[in-house]
Amino acid sequence: MSAIAPVLDRIDANLEASLERLFALIRIPSISTDPAYAKDCRRAAEWLVEDLKTIGFDASVRDTPGHPMVVAHHDGPQGSPHVLFYGHYDVQPVDPLNLWDADPFDPKVKELEPGRKVITGRGSSDDKGQLMLFVEACRAWKEVHGSLPCRITLLFEGEEESGSPSVKPFLDANSEELKADFAMVCDTGMWNRDTPCITVGLRGLVGEEVTIHAAERDLHSGVYGGAAANPIRILAKILGDMHDETGRITVPDFYDGVEETPSQIKAAWDKLDISPLLGDIGLSVPSGEKGRSIPEMVWARPTAEFNGISGGYEGDGFKTVIAAKASAKVSFRLVGNQDPEAIRASFRKFVEDRIPADCSVTFEKHGGSPALQLAYDAPIVTKAASALSDEWPNKALVLAMGGSIPIVGDFKRRLGMETLLVGFGLDDDRIHSPNEKYDLSSFHKGQRSWARILAALTA
Amino acid sequence: MSAIAPVLDRIDANLEASLERLFALIRIPSISTDPAYAKDCRRAAEWLVEDLKTIGFDASVRDTPGHPMVVAHHDGPQGSPHVLFYGHYDVQPVDPLNLWDADPFDPKVKELEPGRKVITGRGSSDDKGQLMLFVEACRAWKEVHGSLPCRITLLFEGEEESGSPSVKPFLDANSEELKADFAMVCDTGMWNRDTPCITVGLRGLVGEEVTIHAAERDLHSGVYGGAAANPIRILAKILGDMHDETGRITVPDFYDGVEETPSQIKAAWDKLDISPLLGDIGLSVPSGEKGRSIPEMVWARPTAEFNGISGGYEGDGFKTVIAAKASAKVSFRLVGNQDPEAIRASFRKFVEDRIPADCSVTFEKHGGSPALQLAYDAPIVTKAASALSDEWPNKALVLAMGGSIPIVGDFKRRLGMETLLVGFGLDDDRIHSPNEKYDLSSFHKGQRSWARILAALTA
Numbered sequence: 054m055s056a057i058a059p060v061l062d063r064i065d066a067n068l069e070a071s072l073e074r075l076f077a078l079i080r081i082p083s084i085s086t087d088p089a090y091a092k093d094c095r096r097a098a099e100w101l102v103e104d105l106k107t108i109g110f111d112a113s114v115r116d117t118p119g120h121p122m123v124v125a126h127h128d129g130p131q132g133s134p135h136v137l138f139y140g141h142y143d144v145q146p147v148d149p150l151n152l153w154d155a156d157p158f159d160p161k162v163k164e165l166e167p168g169r170k171v172i173t174g175r176g177s178s179d180d181k182g183q184l185m186l187f188v189e190a191c192r193a194w195k196e197v198h199g200s201l202p203c204r205i206t207l208l209f210e211g212e213e214e215s216g217s218p219s220v221k222p223f224l225d226a227n228s229e230e231l232k233a234d235f236a237m238v239c240d241t242g243m244w245n246r247d248t249p250c251i252t253v254g255l256r257g258l259v260g261e262e263v264t265i266h267a268a269e270r271d272l273h274s275g276v277y278g279g280a281a282a283n284p285i286r287i288l289a290k291i292l293g294d295m296h297d298e299t300g301r302i303t304v305p306d307f308y309d310g311v312e313e314t315p316s317q318i319k320a321a322w323d324k325l326d327i328s329p330l331l332g333d334i335g336l337s338v339p340s341g342e343k344g345r346s347i348p349e350m351v352w353a354r355p356t357a358e359f360n361g362i363s364g365g366y367e368g369d370g371f372k373t374v375i376a377a378k379a380s381a382k383v384s385f386r387l388v389g390n391q392d393p394e395a396i397r398a399s400f401r402k403f404v405e406d407r408i409p410a411d412c413s414v415t416f417e418k419h420g421g422s423p424a425l426q427l428a429y430d431a432p433i434v435t436k437a438a439s440a441l442s443d444e445w446p447n448k449a450l451v452l453a454m455g456g457s458i459p460i461v462g463d464f465k466r467r468l469g470m471e472t473l474l475v476g477f478g479l480d481d482d483r484i485h486s487p488n489e490k491y492d493l494s495s496f497h498k499g500q501r502s503w504a505r506i507l508a509a510l511t512a
Numbered sequence: 513m514s515a516i517a518p519v520l521d522r523i524d525a526n527l528e529a530s531l532e533r534l535f536a537l538i539r540i541p542s543i544s545t546d547p548a549y550a551k552d553c554r555r556a557a558e559w560l561v562e563d564l565k566t567i568g569f570d571a572s573v574r575d576t577p578g579h580p581m582v583v584a585h586h587d588g589p590q591g592s593p594h595v596l597f598y599g600h601y602d603v604q605p606v607d608p609l610n611l612w613d614a615d616p617f618d619p620k621v622k623e624l625e626p627g628r629k630v631i632t633g634r635g636s637s638d639d640k641g642q643l644m645l646f647v648e649a650c651r652a653w654k655e656v657h658g659s660l661p662c663r664i665t666l667l668f669e670g671e672e673e674s675g676s677p678s679v680k681p682f683l684d685a686n687s688e689e690l691k692a693d694f695a696m697v698c699d700t701g702m703w704n705r706d707t708p709c710i711t712v713g714l715r716g717l718v719g720e721e722v723t724i725h726a727a728e729r730d731l732h733s734g735v736y737g738g739a740a741a742n743p744i745r746i747l748a749k750i751l752g753d754m755h756d757e758t759g760r761i762t763v764p765d766f767y768d769g770v771e772e773t774p775s776q777i778k779a780a781w782d783k784l785d786i787s788p789l790l791g792d793i794g795l796s797v798p799s800g801e802k803g804r805s806i807p808e809m810v811w812a813r814p815t816a817e818f819n820g821i822s823g824g825y826e827g828d829g830f831k832t833v834i835a836a837k838a839s840a841k842v843s844f845r846l847v848g849n850q851d852p853e854a855i856r857a858s859f860r861k862f863v864e865d866r867i868p869a870d871c872s873v874t875f876e877k878h879g880g881s882p883a884l885q886l887a888y889d890a891p892i893v894t895k896a897a898s899a900l901s902d903e904w905p906n907k908a909l910v911l912a913m914g915g916s917i918p919i920v921g922d923f924k925r926r927l928g929m930e931t932l933l934v935g936f937g938l939d940d941d942r943i944h945s946p947n948e949k950y951d952l953s954s955f956h957k958g959q960r961s962w963a964r965i966l967a968a969l970t971a
Contacts, residue, residue: 362824
């Protein structure tokens, strides 16, 4: 008999009790942004420590300048991998309270529609529900086998919803203790209720503010118009030239380090119904590179976006002014091995090459981080995908995300760890909003999924 | 003996008395924008009426909803032309008063530098000094000849510095009385202290505000970047495409109605030292059409200027947002016979043709007026230029202006009159600023210039 089958049975048998435990955690209003709830944050950390001790973890509350971390260790068989599982026990504020159907800190199971039960309450999905999946998987495994299949370290943060100010120094100060073979994070979502997914790519980001300076002062366009450089015109021309007719970015060497997504991954993405992404915001025409699918555009291709532009007279009515300066905020989303600082330098040269001799340009740097990319065919990805596909009606999707998840970058850069991102949230979970919920199927099959992933990665 | 020589002598002989009269007018603080000075505005109008009566004009104060007009008539010989001379008796406010070296309403003659005397005081140049030139020329002529060389109507406004709200209705209500063969306005400047000029062209203007609308709301560039239309990118591309590599405007049919400036005029302009125009504002590279001189660019060629641009996040720091909309204020300076509404329509189509199918654009109209252009070789121009060249060390320049003078458009459109623009202000007159002055040479030779122009136009 396989190691996993009785664990799954135990998870099924434990469901009611695991729900009670989640409810107990949700009842603690651990809102990290509001100092009035600081004691509740500590209570949530302490609750987790006590619960983890019942499984046999060496767990402790670890102070930080902000809300405490929970760190817990459990050993595994000789030669087994060491994994770090991350989650966060803090939750978003609940305002406006009057839009909630029920007390956000009095969780319930309710039937959303026939055959679809959900757990209600703040944090039911983000991230208390999700982090307890892994805890419950460990509990069931331990109860069945008397041990865990590998060495496991848990790190639960209490400041994720308020910018994670303590994470970086905590990782640095405890790098020896926390560094594992790889990390696992349960803070993402499923493609839909039947389709789990693994996020292997997170785009990087380079931010630049560019300001074109022309005349020493604002000018009257009647007197100077036609002879004096107009910085808005120079800026518009530069921005307008940054994409070619096919939607490709024209900054030299911009695509260095960009690799093609494997064809079998693209084929899987092509089957997805992605039209709501644009349809829900009133758009329909993909604006990216010609010949690329929407999933490629938002997950696997780099972009140049203009996030803000400003210059001259912006008020009501009209002024016939030629501005002294104009500026734009420009950002690049990066993929693969694109080098943020090389792209910043190439962009600046692209701009400088287009500035008339009597004008000047200044730049302000607004952050830069490379993309985070697990190989689509990395063993942890293929094994986890197979495990997920065993649990859910549909095969697991392997995809990427357009934005960033800071903790993944911190794990990579500070601890040298790759991260497996698997989560069971759904688009309608209303995280950060009134009436947050978590599907009971996510809570139940999510536990089973993590047990299967542990089994697959340690087989 | 010519008719003009004794008139010039009489002007010379009258100089002290004419200065006293100008001082009396300057002492009346006829600030039109400040209601506290409404009685002073009326006093200035009444002073002018009384003075004009001493010359034999049929002069009267004419009420308007704002400050009154002065209208005066004097007949001329049978068959002589009828000219309308326009000026304004109101002045700018004097704040900040502490920056004045002396009481702005206590005029003096002072020596600015050895051999250069100036008249100080608010309105000494703009426009009390300039309008009195013509009055004094008429006075000397009448004293010498007992008559004037042509039928003359004077129109002095009291609201020029506050937007001239009463001019249009007054012209419409009194068009029969005010319509002359042509108008003359003394509210412009000389090229330099030795070189008079005649302004024959005033560029027209079309103003448009264009707003590109994309998604229904602002978007997160991580989630949507690469797929969702970015209105700043669309706008920048459109604005960037509005000029070609040679600086020409690419809006179709934009140059319809633009005529080449006569080669002898261009040759005269080429001799001008125009470099201070850009040098004084820290620029050096003319931004207009390749192969055109700076005077052509600012006086005789049409332009497209971007007067303002706005979109997305414009505050400090950075937000990775894709805006729902972006907008720009665009203006065109027009010359020759360019049709403002045809250009507005062509511009709108140019923009609409470049809007993706799922985005939209809205326009807001901000005024439109055609250029005003006297033929460079019109008889009144060549005669006046010859008269001015007789008076001053250097030959008179015939040039154009980049901006507009609203009264000239009103005379053209409401009364069907062309306008001869001759003035004797200098760049350092500090009109609208503390320590306004008017060169005594402008005041003296300006009177002689108008007498010569009257003689030339009625010979």
